Amino acid sequence: MKGIFTISRRAVSTLSAAEIISSNLSKGSFKPPPLSPTDPIRIYSFQFSPFAQRVLLVLDYKDIPHQVVNLHLLSKPKWIYDLNEVARVPILQDNRNRLLTESLVICDYLEDLNKEKKPLYPPDAFDKAKDRLIIQKFNDSAMNCFLLIKNNAPIEQIAEAFKRLYLNVERKLVKKQTPYISSFDTRAGMVDLMIWPWLERMEPISIILAAQKGNPLPQSMILSKYIDKMLEIPAVRRHYKETNLHIEWFQMLFRSIATAGARSKSP
Numbered sequence: 001m002k003g004i005f006t007i008s009r010r011a012v013s014t015l016s017a018a019e020i021i022s023s024n025l026s027k028g029s030f031k032p033p034p035l036s037p038t039d040p041i042r043i044y045s046f047q048f049s050p051f052a053q054r055v056l057l058v059l060d061y062k063d064i065p066h067q068v069v070n071l072h073l074l075s076k077p078k079w080i081y082d083l084n085e086v087a088r089v090p091i092l093q094d095n096r097n098r099l100l101t102e103s104l105v106i107c108d109y110l111e112d113l114n115k116e117k118k119p120l121y122p123p124d125a126f127d128k129a130k131d132r133l134i135i136q137k138f139n140d141s142a143m144n145c146f147l148l149i150k151n152n153a154p155i156e157q158i159a160e161a162f163k164r165l166y167l168n169v170e171r172k173l174v175k176k177q178t179p180y181i182s183s184f185d186t187r188a189g190m191v192d193l194m195i196w197p198w199l200e201r202m203e204p205i206s207i208i209l210a211a212q213k214g215n216p217l218p219q220s221m222i223l224s225k226y227i228d229k230m231l232e233i234p235a236v237r238r239h240y241k242e243t244n245l246h247i248e249w250f251q252m253l254f255r256s257i258a259t260a261g262a263r264s265k266s267p
Helices: 017-023 050-061 103-113 127-149 155-176 188-198 202-213 220-229 234-238 243-265
Strands: 043-044 065-070 091-093 099-103
Touching: 017 050, 017 243, 043 099, 050 091, 050 103, 050 188, 050 234, 065 202, 099 103, 103 188, 127 155, 127 243, 155 188, 155 202, 155 220, 188 202, 188 220, 188 234
Parallel strands: 043 065
Antiparallel strands: 043 091, 091 099
16 A cells, blocks of 8 residues: 555665564574573564564553564574464563463553553553453454465455454544544553554555555555554654565565475375
8 A cells, every 4th residue: 555654754674574584593593591580571572573563562662671582483493382382472581481472461461560651551440441352353353364374365365354454443443533542542552552563564465465466455544644643652663664574574474385385285
């Protein structure tokens, strides 16, 4: 969806997506040492994971000290299974070397530990529950989109899933008539940060769909304004990646999925 972003963002990266992830810990690498009681929390991440991006946004937004260890998800080190039995990021490791997985669980944990730092949920219990419900429903739809990609589903099916995903966000904004989806109304909350990584990917996904299917995602001025509003948040800007980088990563992912599929069919 070229031109959907209308405000100035950070300078275009001089590195390609392949170069960005080239130094990530991969197959054959050594497992990082345990944390000591004085260490900040550690996040195992991947630069192009929307789920890991959620956690990094919350950490940055709330100014929580942390360290990041980036893993190569196309060449995973064997020891990732010691941290998460399904070998997915994000993974949180605290200074007692306890582990948490799943982006929504980690983000709620960080919020509960640091409620005094820019709270991301409203104080009213009912409003908080409503926001969590929106997040969960969105997460189910987002997971479905990426499972379709992972399972090499027909491009028409993938396009329709993403169309529904973004349409539901648009409907929430139309219904609320506020700058943000969060119950705070006048400022971003957990809902907005949990949705953002997929809005950042809307333009590259649309370009990819247009190239493969001939039909990009429908343009939306409502979502365009929401995206511009979200990009005013410093944490969002700091973790933003350019459209060309997302496209390159998706292409790498598609090639990897196609190769894996071909291997599974070979005798």
